[in-house]
Amino acid sequence: MSEKKLTFKFCDKLVDDFEHVVKHPIVDKSSVYYTGVDLGTACVVLAVLDENYRPVAGDYRYADVVRDGMVVDYIGAINIVREMKRGIEEKLGTELIYGAAAIPPGTDELDSGAVRNVVQAAGFELTNVLDEPTAANKVLKIKNGAVVDIGGGTTGISILKDGKVVYIADEPTGGTQLSLVVSGAYNMPFEKAELYKRNSENHKELLPVLKPVVEKISSIINHHIKGYDVQEISLVGGTCCLTGIEKIIEKQTGIFTHKPHNPMFVTPLGIALSCRQEGM
Incomplete structure (x- = not known):
């Protein structure tokens, strides 16, 4: 079996387990819990792991508190994370103490302070902040290639060689642009277009409409991987749920x-x- 298959076997098993515990939390006591807080442009996700780093609970909520990777509704973001934290704590019957967060690559000086403050104000002891594609690779375990995190507002790229990140970049194009195209093409409000885009039953119909934006994302990827020997691209992020997006990107990048x-x-x-018990 190839390393590629092994990588996705681990990743898909972890995701499947997480999807299960979102609906059915594991209430067996753990000596410590590790929480990942993902403040996305379209969705805020909390993932909780036990002492052995196995999923035990989680929650997610679609929200508009982040735009283009930047926190624009500070109080709203705190309230959402705090409410989700309390909800999970009630289900597990324990307090969630340790939390980690991530930011778009290259935005540390611009917005990492806001992300830190949101997580801490929600009641977590923040133990780590890393860039989003690097965080994703903790699950993917790619040794060589590019991890592309296409979120609601930005496309983040990490290039890895021998398991180490050698280049990171981020540009403001993502799922929001796809929703704007759907809104214009179908003459519907943005909020309705966002919901229409999320429905996988509409993806086959939408793909030709959204192809130009995906091609633009592909050009961003091409620009940033130029000069690097990238043999494979791994896609993550909510926007990549669009059925067939990987085929367009593969065709455009080769x-x-x-x-x-x-x-x-x-x-x-x-x-x-990436969460741990030691503070930053």
Whole structure:
């Protein structure tokens, strides 16, 4: 069996387990819990792992508190994370103490302070902050290639060589642009277009409409991987749930492109795997 298959076997199993515990939390006591807080443009996700870094609980909520990777509704973000934290604590019958977070690559000086403050104000002891594609690779375990995290507002790229990140970049194009195209093409409000886009039953119909935006994302990827020997591209992030997006990107880049099962949960799980008990 190839390393590629082994990688996705681990990733997909972790995601499947997480999807299960979101609905059916594991209430067996653990000596410690590790929480990953993913403040996405379209969705906020909390992933909780036990002492052995296995999923035990989680929650997610679609929200508009982050735009283009930047926190724009500070109080709203705190309230959402705090409410989700309390809800999970009630289900587990314990307090969640340790939390980790992630930011778009290259935005540390711009917005990492806001992300830190949101997580801490929600009641977590923040133990780690890392960039989103690097967090995703904690789950993917790619040794060589590019991890591309396409979220609601930005596309983040990490290039890895021998398991180490050698380049990171981030540009403001993502799922929001797809929703705007749907809104214009179908003459519907943005909120309705966002819901229409999320429904996988509409993806086959939408793919030709959204192809130009996906091609733009592909050009962003091409620009940033130029000069690097990238043999494979791994897609994560909620926008990559769009059925067939990987085929367009592969055609435009000429590089083998694939994505795991439910790419929306890969990054938050990677953030949780990066959480620890020691403070920053």
